[in-house]
Amino acid sequence: MPQAAVPRTRNPPLRDISPGSKDTVAAVGIAAVAVLLHGALSACCSHEPLAAMNWLSLLVLMTVAGLAHSMEYTCGGTCGLQAVPSVYHPMTYSYGSLDYGMTRVVGGADALPGAWPWIVSIRHPWVPGLRHLCGGSLIRAEWVLTAAHCFDQVTDIGMVYLVIGATQLTQPGPGAQLRRVKQLVIHPYYNPDDYSYDIALLELDHPVLCSPYIQLACVPDATLRVSELQNCWVAGWGSTAPRAQTSSDHLQEATVQLINLKICNSSRWYAGKIHTHNLCAGYPQGLIDTCQGDSGGPLMCQEKNSDYWWVVGITSWGKGCARARRPGVYTSTLYFSDWILFQMRLSPDGSPSPTSRACSHFLTTSHFWIHYITTPQPPLKPWPRATPSPKPMPVPTMGKVNSCPFPIKILMEFFIRVKELLQQIFGQNTS
Template sequence: MALLGLLVLLALAGPLGATWDTCRGTCGLRPMAFDHSSVVAEYSQNNDYESLESSDGSSQDTGGSEVHPGAWPGVISVQATWENGTWHMCSGALIHPQWVLTVAHCFARAGDISRWEVVIGATDLSQPGPEAQLRHIQRLLVHQYYDEPTARNNIALLELDQPVECSDYIQLGCVPDSSLAVPKLKTCYIAGWRATPDSAPSPRLVLQEAKVRLIDVQLCNSSRWYGGAVHPQDLCAGYPRGGIDTCQGDIGGPLVCKDNVGDYFWLVGLASWGKGCAGAKRPGVFTATQHFHTWIQVQMGLLPPEADAPPPEPFLSPEEEPEADLEDEENPNPEDSEDYTKVSFQQQILGKFLNLLLELLQFLKGEKA
């Protein structure tokens, strides 16, 4: 009966990132964050989104502002050590005490990843501070269908050599499953590493944030925007007139949105690509983590490999080829969704429980006879 109880608890487990005891069973929290009625929020809500420029005319921080320690406790820096020093290569998000989610493009020509490491809990990479933790990469898992030229399936997982201890400065990101209506989330932010203006000649990289809006993917894919280059597994975020955007050094950085009801944030995207920085009709393109929820669980060993197998596609003759139905894209068959898998598993557990209960009753009847 104890084993059955454990199985029932597993069946009723919450979304990815919400069940690990080492981080108190939470994700998406920001214990050190202040209220975001800041210059960033005010600037991003006005009608003038022209690119910010420094006195010499160069692009300056694409609209971000420096954050205080612990403001974004799930953002990490992936770094590589070469002959000339250790350098920030890309960003990512901690989603489990021993797993980091980032983009595959970061490792396209990485070579030996034994030289690579992950910094968690820092906001200034030149002075990480005592709250930061350093881990080496034990294993790199790039999506099996990642295509570098088109950035399709641009996602990867890093298994760390040791689990991370959660604190006010280190928290897990929440990866949404198919039940979350991501386009309806209104309050979203990007975060990335920038060199401060006074850091030359040795760059001082600090974490910066900017408030953004989710942009309809169909608009983002229109002829005057990205002309069909955005995939269904992507998100667009920024502003139509530009001014605030991800840029170099932000690859793999998180796009997070506050839940419309709860006081926590969803990790909805990872900075994947874009044309230029902060240009009009050229918002940042992000890998939508929601579309890879099952893949993530399979790679981390939380689901069997067959759970991520694509369903067989029926052969259609040219006469039978259906036209694209936008409504079907937004409302997939519930039997193909994450929620259907969870319900099926709970039904299996309930069936096992009833069978065991019947066996117990038959055993008690036999004892009384």
């Protein structure tokens, strides 16, 4: 996306939340927890053999150390939560006094690691430079949402690979994960001439593991009023200036405004080229926009009075970058929420659909375009909204309580509670 022609020192400094810095916190936490637990257990079980005490202390250390050094876990349970909030605060614009004569390109800033943990870099070895082809959004552990036009020139999907959990392309870091593509699903009505139905899904060769740097994105359901969302952002590794031919090494982010489709489609703007399944976002003056290389990446809006972020759009196209009355054009994920569920072999209630695999349109090594057909879309069905579901606390049993609770069941309950507590602690350390 375009960036201001100013020294890079104007960008907010990066806060080090790399695994190296977390190891220091983890080491202190391990030592403190071990000392406290050893003392407490010694007081409780002073009559037990020393070997048993040492064994229990060792189990505690292994539990804590494992959490500190391996924060990866199976994705699921929640979506749309940032590990690190964005700190970039651009100028605020309104539709009031517009200065259409402004031609300055003012863009985003370097995103912090974990700020947008669902963003994906889609790469191809034939792309010059950083090999970055397009962006994408991780919406399931094995599914990435992106734009169909990213694959217009791709003849072998087996050469495409994805990097998840990275902020800098040249130094993805130890938290990043690499995946290959199992299959590519392109909307059957996609038209490369006018970029209608510009949406695609990538199924990964195997699921990713979530971490503070890798989280699932939320896709809106019919209950979300996208037009009322105000805190919206774009992010990507695209060009930082118009007509630039290289991608940005560091993930860029910027805040944008949703623009009414009637205004965006008016004669002085895009003059009827915007479809009903599109969104427009940017500013009437231009100034901030997505650019080449940001295609397929997310347009994200925060839910009111909530910490949840929704991927409401997929970066599709635009006339130039950051031009006045030429905002970025995005594919609406709300419009295609039912199609997305269907292709992932999920029914609207989240259970597998036995017929969806046979009906899906999969792409492997070549393209089979079905041009734009004005067919009515099926009614939208609610997207299964993922919300945290706390585990029920174990019900205490009645009866005599031993002074030293060493039974396996009690030990397992104890370690589960320790694990949940430490996950909360380490989660707070990354925010």
